[in-house]
Amino acid sequence: MRLLILGTGWMAQEHARQFGKIDGAELVGAVDVDKKRVDEFSDSHGIPNRFTSLEDALAWGAFDAAANVTPDRIHHPTTMMLVAAGKPVLCEKPLAENFEKASEMADAAERAGIINMVNLTYRNVAALQKARAMVLAGEIGQVRHVEASYLQSWLVSRFWGDWRTDPKWLWRLSRGHGSNGVLGDVGIHILDFASYGAALDIDHVFCRLRTFDKAPGNRIGEYDLDANDSFAMALDFSNGAFGMVHASRWATGHLNELRLRIYGDKGGIEVVHNLNGSELKACTGEDIENAKWQALDPGSVPTNYQRFVDAVQSGIQAEPSFRHAAELQKVLDLAVVSDEKRAELRAHADTQ
Known part of the structure; x- marks a missing residue:
């Protein structure tokens, strides 16, 4: 190819x-x-x-x-x-x-x-793929509650460089330079992480966005620092499950970490992915009585790059597709409106 x-x-x-x-x-x-x-x-x-x-x-x-x-x-x-x-x-x-x-x-x-x-x-994370497979296999029963977060600390740490002087970071803080803030930057990732891992469609969204002052007049040079720094969403999923999803660039001690917890009526699953790798744990069966979590080996999965090559060569469409990403974008767009109106909005999203 x-x-x-x-x-x-x-x-x-x-x-x-x-x-x-x-x-x-x-x-x-x-x-x-x-x-x-x-x-x-x-x-x-x-x-x-x-x-x-x-x-x-x-x-x-x-x-x-x-x-x-x-x-x-x-x-x-x-x-x-x-x-x-x-x-x-x-x-x-x-x-x-x-x-x-x-x-x-x-x-x-x-x-x-x-x-x-x-x-x-993050579809390349084997722990996420294994978690979804466990949900679909009924290993935790009916999903009731989903909790997901995407935490970064580059506004309080110089690990990635100094955002105060580096245009590659400053533009991410400025709506006038094309940024939709942390919602636009990583929101699609954590929404996909949550809905794909839990194998559920998003039905309703209620979102709050927050921008914090970061400089005198909240401006550095040509950059107005007006893009959102943190968000929190309450989600209703299509099966009636409830979800909480949040993200922030102010998460001290978390360089770049995604976390997903999926709780069903027969067990729970936790996925953590950061710069050190990923972990998958489950609490099922007799372990539920003592709240004991077992670490699981998720194996390995092909990357998006490999699956794209395979799809082109075979002619068989693979995920995540444009349609899937468009439906996630619908949720993100509604999140902005939800914050403006302080209202819950229906997404009608097929986010698998």
Whole structure:
């Protein structure tokens, strides 16, 4: 499979590394509006064909599929061009800036009958996949309560660099620079982690967003620091289960950690994933009486990158699809409205 990488920023480096390890996947082209950047990226990964516009790459056309690793606001127009050209696409998250655009992308890919996937990276966590399999197998009975969190500490730690002086962090705090805050940045990840792991659809959402002052006048240079820093959501799932999902960049002591707890009427499951790896624990059977949790071996699972290659080669659609990501985006869009109106809203989301 001949692959084109569209966008050559930090995440594109990971795409190139991952695809470069897969038998049958060949990096044949790269695109970036910055010629110096695309040349440096291509040189480092041995990519022979370089372009400064997607139009030029499509005119060349000698590729079988594309990885779209452009900035969020560019996902929609570029993916629509690739779909119109009949090229399968693995798009970075979020699929688009809002549900309307994301739904348009899903509609177009489905009409064209081409493979489409979104790189929700935590699907690569074996513990999450095993947890879902246990839920579907009925090992914890009927799911009643779901708790999930995504905790980061880069607003209180310099582990990732100093956000006060680094544009790659400052833009994430500024709505005027295209950021939808922590909700837009990691909200789709933790919603997917929760709903996919619990094997449940999201039915209603009530959300609160919070932005904290971080500098004099809450501004640094050209950046108004007005994007949300923390959110908390109450969710109703389609089976009647209740959920609490929250995320923050102020979580001291948590560099980057996702946690999921799923409680059923016959047991519970806990998944923790952070920079040190992942853990899976369960409390079932006789252990319920003494609240004893057993660590489980989740095994291993193929990455999104591998499954995308397999899907393109086989012609069989894989998850997570554009449609799935669009439905998650609907929940995120409703979360913003919910906060504005202080109201619970119905999602009608098929988030599997």
